[in-house]
Amino acid sequence: MKPLSKYFIRLVFLISINLVNAQQSNAWPDRTVLPIEPYQKTGKIAPTIKDSDPIEWPKEISAPDGAPNVLLIMIDDVGYGATSTFGGPIPTPVFDNLAKNGLTYNRFHTTAVCSSSRAALITGRNHHTAATGIIMEFSTPYPGYNSLVPRSVASIGKILTDNGYGTSWFGKNHNVPDWQTSPAGPFNLWPTGLGFEYFYGFLGADAHQFRPALMQNTKPVDPYIVDGKVDENYILDKDLANKAINWIQTQKSVSPNKPFFVYYTPGTAHAPHQAPKDWIEKFKGKFDYGFEKQRQMTFEKQKAMGIIPKDAKLAPTPSEYQKWDALSPNMKKIVAREMEVYAAQLAYSDYQIGRVIQSIKDMGELDNTLIIYIMGDNGASAEDPTGHGLTSEIGIMVNGEVDTEEFMLKNIDNFGGPWMAEHYSQSWAHAMNTPYQWDKKIASHLGGSRTGMVISWPAKIKQTGQIRSQFTHITDIVPTILEAATLPVPKSVDGFVQEPMAGTSIEYTFDSAKAPEKHTTQYFEIIGNRAIYKDGWIASTTPKILPWEGNHPASKDPVNDYKWELYDLNTDFSQTNDIAAKNPKKLKELQDEFNKEASKYEVYPLDDRYIERLNPENRPNFNKGRNEFIYHQGSSRITEGMAPNMKNTSYSIKADIEVKSGDEGMIITQGGYFGGTALMLLKGKPTFSYAFSHYPNHKWTIQSPTPLTAGKHTIVMNFDYAGGGGGKAAKVTILVDSKEVAKGDIPRTVPKRFSSDETLDVGEDFGTPVTRDYEVPFKFQGSIEKVIVNLKS
Numbered sequence: 001m002k003p004l005s006k007y008f009i010r011l012v013f014l015i016s017i018n019l020v021n022a023q024q025s026n027a028w029p030d031r032t033v034l035p036i037e038p039y040q041k042t043g044k045i046a047p048t049i050k051d052s053d054p055i056e057w058p059k060e061i062s063a064p065d066g067a068p069n070v071l072l073i074m075i076d077d078v079g080y081g082a083t084s085t086f087g088g089p090i091p092t093p094v095f096d097n098l099a100k101n102g103l104t105y106n107r108f109h110t111t112a113v114c115s116s117s118r119a120a121l122i123t124g125r126n127h128h129t130a131a132t133g134i135i136m137e138f139s140t141p142y143p144g145y146n147s148l149v150p151r152s153v154a155s156i157g158k159i160l161t162d163n164g165y166g167t168s169w170f171g172k173n174h175n176v177p178d179w180q181t182s183p184a185g186p187f188n189l190w191p192t193g194l195g196f197e198y199f200y201g202f203l204g205a206d207a208h209q210f211r212p213a214l215m216q217n218t219k220p221v222d223p224y225i226v227d228g229k230v231d232e233n234y235i236l237d238k239d240l241a242n243k244a245i246n247w248i249q250t251q252k253s254v255s256p257n258k259p260f261f262v263y264y265t266p267g268t269a270h271a272p273h274q275a276p277k278d279w280i281e282k283f284k285g286k287f288d289y290g291f292e293k294q295r296q297m298t299f300e301k302q303k304a305m306g307i308i309p310k311d312a313k314l315a316p317t318p319s320e321y322q323k324w325d326a327l328s329p330n331m332k333k334i335v336a337r338e339m340e341v342y343a344a345q346l347a348y349s350d351y352q353i354g355r356v357i358q359s360i361k362d363m364g365e366l367d368n369t370l371i372i373y374i375m376g377d378n379g380a381s382a383e384d385p386t387g388h389g390l391t392s393e394i395g396i397m398v399n400g401e402v403d404t405e406e407f408m409l410k411n412i413d414n415f416g417g418p419w420m421a422e423h424y425s426q427s428w429a430h431a432m433n434t435p436y437q438w439d440k441k442i443a444s445h446l447g448g449s450r451t452g453m454v455i456s457w458p459a460k461i462k463q464t465g466q467i468r469s470q471f472t473h474i475t476d477i478v479p480t481i482l483e484a485a486t487l488p489v490p491k492s493v494d495g496f497v498q499e500p501m502a503g504t505s506i507e508y509t510f511d512s513a514k515a516p517e518k519h520t521t522q523y524f525e526i527i528g529n530r531a532i533y534k535d536g537w538i539a540s541t542t543p544k545i546l547p548w549e550g551n552h553p554a555s556k557d558p559v560n561d562y563k564w565e566l567y568d569l570n571t572d573f574s575q576t577n578d579i580a581a582k583n584p585k586k587l588k589e590l591q592d593e594f595n596k597e598a599s600k601y602e603v604y605p606l607d608d609r610y611i612e613r614l615n616p617e618n619r620p621n622f623n624k625g626r627n628e629f630i631y632h633q634g635s636s637r638i639t640e641g642m643a644p645n646m647k648n649t650s651y652s653i654k655a656d657i658e659v660k661s662g663d664e665g666m667i668i669t670q671g672g673y674f675g676g677t678a679l680m681l682l683k684g685k686p687t688f689s690y691a692f693s694h695y696p697n698h699k700w701t702i703q704s705p706t707p708l709t710a711g712k713h714t715i716v717m718n719f720d721y722a723g724g725g726g727g728k729a730a731k732v733t734i735l736v737d738s739k740e741v742a743k744g745d746i747p748r749t750v751p752k753r754f755s756s757d758e759t760l761d762v763g764e765d766f767g768t769p770v771t772r773d774y775e776v777p778f779k780f781q782g783s784i785e786k787v788i789v790n791l792k793s
Contacts, residue, residue, distance in 0.1 A: 029061055032491045034154070034162040036061040063164035063259050067485040068457065069369040070160075070261045071360065072477070073353060074121060076114060076172060076270040078346060078451065079380030081295075081434030086375070086452045087302035088432065089286070089294060090343045094354035095454060098373055101464050102456030103510065106307055108472045109450050109533075110378050112443035112526045114205065114270070115147075115174045117377040117474055122155045122175075122194070122263065124478030124489075124501040126523070128602045129153060134527065135205065137178045137641075138613035144602035147177040149189060154493040156478045158195025160261045163487055166251045168198040170244045171265040176203050179620050182642040187218050196263070200243045203639075205756050206393075207267045209236045209274035209345075210418040211672075211767045211776070213637065213757050220637040222766055225777055235276060237266050237345075241352035245359040252363055259485070264356065268349035271381070271393040272421030275344035280416045282347075283340040290324030290332070291427035292317070298434040306467060308435060312573040315437035315447070320546055322387030322427045331388050334408045338389040338424035341416035367458045370484050372477060376451030380432035382439035382547040383423065390423045391415075392674045395693035397423075397550060398611070398752045399675060400727065407695065418768070419694065421674055426548055435574040439547045443526035444540035444565075446575045448547075457484070461510050468509045470517035471533065475503030483507045502601070523597040528558040528608025532594035536570040539580075539590035550611035558606040564591060614752065616641050627791045631668065633763035633784040640753060643670060643760040646677065647750055648728070650721040650792040653679055654714065656785040661710045665780030666765045668787050671754030673768035679717050681780070682773060684708055686734050686741060688717050689770045692748045699771050702732045702744035713737055719746075727751030762787055 028039040038060045043053030083092040085099050086106075110117040111127050119125075119132035127133060128144030130153050139147035149155075161167045169191040176189050181203045191199035200216050207213065211230075214221050224234035244264055251260045287294065295314065302308045327335060353373075360366050383397060384390055391408060395401035414420050429439050433447040442448035453472070455461070482489060483505040490498055504518045524531040531540040541562040545552040555561040566580035566587045580587050598604055607613075622642065623629075629644045644651070655667045662684050669678040671691070678689045684707030692698040716735040722728045727749055734742040758767040764779040 031163060032488050034159065034490045034493045036162060061162070061164045064486045066368070067165075067259045067487075068459070069259045069360070069365055070481055070484070071356070071369055071371045072261070072263050072481070073371070073373045074118065074263075074265040074377055075346070075349065075375050076265070076267055076377055077381045077440060078269055078376035079429065079432035079434070079439070079447070080376070080436060080450050080452055081298040081302065082346065082380060082432040083375055083452060085454065087298050087305050087307050088434070089298065090346050092347065092350040092375075094350045094357065095373060095375060098371060098456040099454045099465070101458065102371070102454055102461055103464070104307070104467045105453040105455065105472050106467055107450070107469050108374070108453040109522065110376065110474050112378045112448035112524065112529075113441055114377045116526065118175055118265070119149065120474045121374075121377075121477055122157065123149070123153045124156070124475055124503045125153050125499055126475060126502045126601045128525070129499055129502065132175065133525070133603065134613070136174060136176065137205070138610065139177065139619055140607065140613060142602075142605060144604075145607070149175070149194070150499070151494060151496040152499045154490065154498060155194040155196070156481060157191065157261070157263065158493060159482070159487070159490060160485070161195050161197055162493070163485070165259050165261045166255065167196045167261045168244070168247050169196045169201060169263045169265070170240050171201040172207070172267045173199070173201055173203050174205055177619070178616070178641045179622065181639045183218065183220055183637050184642075185218065190218060192217050198247060201240070201265070202267065202757065206270045206272065207236060207757055208272060208418070208421070208767060209267075210234060212236045213759060213767060222777070228777065228779070230775060237268060237349045237352045240264070240266055241355045244356050248356070248359060249363070252365065264353070266349050266352075269342055269346045271390075271423035273338070273341045273345050273416060273423060274418070274421075275341060275348050275416050277417065279344040279348045280341055283343045286343065287336045287339040288332070291322070291425070291431045292324055294431040295434045298431065302435060309573050312435060313576045314435045315574050315576045317427075317430060318437065321382075321430055322425055324427070327388065328405065330409050331405055334405070334412055335388055335425050335428070337412050337415050338422055339428050341422065342424050342428065344416065369457070370460075370481065371456040372480070373454045373456075374451065374474075375453065378440040379436070379442075379448045379451065380429035380439055381423065382426035382429035383441070384426045384429070385548040385550075387426060389425045389428075392421045392694050393423045394421070394674050394753060394756055399693065399750050401693040401695065401698065419673065421694070429547075437575065438543060441526060441547050442529050442543050443524040444529040444531040444543060448526075448529075449524055457510075460484070463511060463513070466513055468513060470506070470509050470515065471519050471522070472506050473503060473519055473522050475501070476506050476519055477503065479503045479505040480507055521593065521597065523594055523601065523603065525598065525603050525606070527610055528555065528562065528606050530594065530606075532590050532597065533569075534590060534593055536568065537586065537590060538567050538569055538575065539587055539594065540565045540567065540575070545608060545610065552610070554607070554609040554612065558608045566590070611752075616645065627793065629789040631762045631787045631789070633780065636759065636761040636764065636766065638760040640670070640755065640759070644789045644791055646670065646719070646789070646791070647752070647754075648721065648726045650730075651719050652790045652792070653717045653719075654788045654790070655679065656712070656714050657782055658712045658785070659708055659710060659782035662707065663781040665782070666761065666763065666778045667715070667780060667784065668760070668762050668789075669765045669770060670760040671750075672758040672770060675750050675754045676758065676770040677754075678765070678770040679715070680774070680778065681708065686715050686736055688732055688734060689773070690732075690746045690749070691770045692750055698748065700744065700746050701771065701773070702734060702742050704734060704736065704741035706741065708736065721749070
């Protein structure tokens with residue numbers, strides 16, 4: 001048999017290529033499989049250009065024609081009854097205006113805590129499916145709780161990027177596993193790893209408004225430091241708006257036909273409650289009447305506005321909450337000021353969001369921009385165990401500092417500023433959740449899970465200024481965005497078969513207030529508190545752990561230790577009439593439904609521990625078994641979970657340095673003003689400072705009386721812990737070139753966590769200083785060869 005000629009082989013090859021091209025042309029783009037490879041139609045390919053057909057450039061994926069821009073806004077820790085849009089006392093004119101020109105959703109639900117809500121928001125899946133059954137710092141190894149979002153759960157950022165959108169994320173990201181938050185990565189679960197093209201914001205639960213620990217993509221940035229000094233006019237909410245406006249303008253300047261997706265999620269109004277002083281003064285005296293009157297005022301206004309039905313009832317306040325009349329006259333002044341700060345922060349953030357929206361309007365893009373504005377990733381936070389608020393969330397809630405009336409009154413004019421990190425009274429939170437009972441963390445009740453939402457899309461929504469009362473859930477947002485963009489839910493992303501979306505698009509509500517709801521079943525579970533909604537009914541467990549209790553003993557059997565309640569939300573809008581005793585059959589039906597959903601979505605095993613889960617030993621720890629840590633000048637932003645655990649133990653720090661006479665600066669620091677340590681040269685003198693909290697009498701400094709001479713030196717700081725439990729005393733000794741130069745006592749040490757946002761830094765300091773004796777960045781003026789931290793087991 002004669003071999004085939006090379007010409008015949010070439011002919012067969014060209015025919016096959018043309019057949020493949022034809023098939024690709026008919027199928028391309030298949031948007032159910034992401035990413036989408038560029039398509040290139042080829043013709044005759046010969047050894048020379050003159051014998052080949054002209055070639056078209058590969059066609060890259062672009063968004064479907066007419067796909068809208070999307071601005072997705074998520075505010076933090078804001079209850080249903082906080083804003084003017086929902087009958088509350090805080091003016092939010094931007095939110096109001098979007099409601100007037102869009103639709104207001106008065107039965108929108110979250111998961112009841114931030115990480116979980118945010119995971120559900122950006123994936124369209126239930127939070128346990130996204131491995132985020134609890135906040136990242138409290139994760140456990142079980143599939144629904146390990147905080148490692150699976151690759152089978154692609155984010156909306158990834159889906160839209162792969163479909164031709166420009167995508168960005170501004171503000172809070174509380175969705176990176178606690179042990180992966182350092183500048184060393186890994187970065188696959190950071191925003192850019194989840195498919196967003198650009199990130200500018202912070203990692204973790206909260207951020208200091210004046211000194212935030214920000215990241216630009218994966219690089220630390222400190223915009224509040226200008227020319228080596230702190231910019232006293234800097235504030236995070238304004239910075240986020242500026243960056244978002246600039247990003248949007250750049251996108252449209254370069255690619256005017258390319259739609260953008262902006263996920264905008266400021267840390268407001270999570271603690272610390274901080275705001276510009278002039279905005280705080282706008283609310284002076286506005287809340288002097290107290291919690292109970294505010295609840296009643298909001299309730300009446302909600303009815304008058306039609307936000308809640310005329311027959312709705314005001315849920316009673318549980319007896320455990322602080323009563324206004326039980327406060328002293330001075331404490332009333334303090335607590336009223338806390339609410340003034342909270343109101344100012346939220347109103348200011350709404351104003352900055354208005355600037356972003358105005359910039360979109362000025363570009364002529366507002367008509368085809370879908371704006372989804374969610375006012376609260378959960379209900380308002382009642383995480384104040386005192387009843388009169390806190391001046392430092394980390395200090396009082398976590399480390400056991402006790403606020404005094406004297407200190408609070410003396411510093412009342414500093415509330416909302418950089419040297420206070422307050423959180424308002426539990427009862428203000430409850431008032432902000434009007435008309436419901438309970439608060440953030442309580443997933444079983446509407447005070448924890450139901451928040452306000454407004455949607456605006458001028459090109460599509462014509463029945464503006466109306467209320468929509470269909471049951472909606474945070475998992476519905478991604479499906480809604482995809483339907484608006486005429487994009488399918490992908491079946492495969494990066495080779496991973498995708499979990500089905502749990503949510504349902506709510507675009508069906510845009511043209512009909514009476515359209516039957518499509519999201520008819522939804523479970524809720526956070527820290528053992530749970531509920532199941534089905535066809536207008538909700539069965540809810542009675543909370544065993546109050547919102548402000550962090551160390552409540554866990555249940556031996558969290559499945560059976562909880563009592564259940566039953567509500568018919570068709571006739572009981574605000575979940576006030578428990579009819580479980582009268583309807584045992586219905587209750588059992590819903591309990592069985594919860595078990596079915598919990599098994600399906602990896603909710604089990606239930607776990608109602610809270611602060612007990614904070615211990616970093618409960619999670620993967622790259623430092624496990626490691627006692628020696630070597631750092632070099634410029635090492636910074638090492639988060640507490642990745643830093644040596646210098647709490648409740650003895651340790652030493654050894655620094656090899658070289659200085660000129662009079663040099664000063666930071667050698668190594670962890671944490672900051674609200675809890676932290678610092679080994680430094682202060683006016684040339686070796687100095688160790690320790691802050692148990694922001695209270696002046698809980699800061700201690702041990703200092704050598706003599707400045708260092710010019711040249712090389714070895715400084716050693718020995719921290720000898722007394723033992724006998726957490727938070728005990730320690731003795732500090734400082735040695736220079738093996739000679740003891742100073743010693744002193746630290747009567748009380750941080751037992752649990754230095755900070756939720758400040759880090760370990762070498763050669764300079766970021767955020768807040770440990771004491772007011774120096775100011776950041778306090779860059780070391782000499783050179784640091786290395787710093788060695790040795791933990792003593």
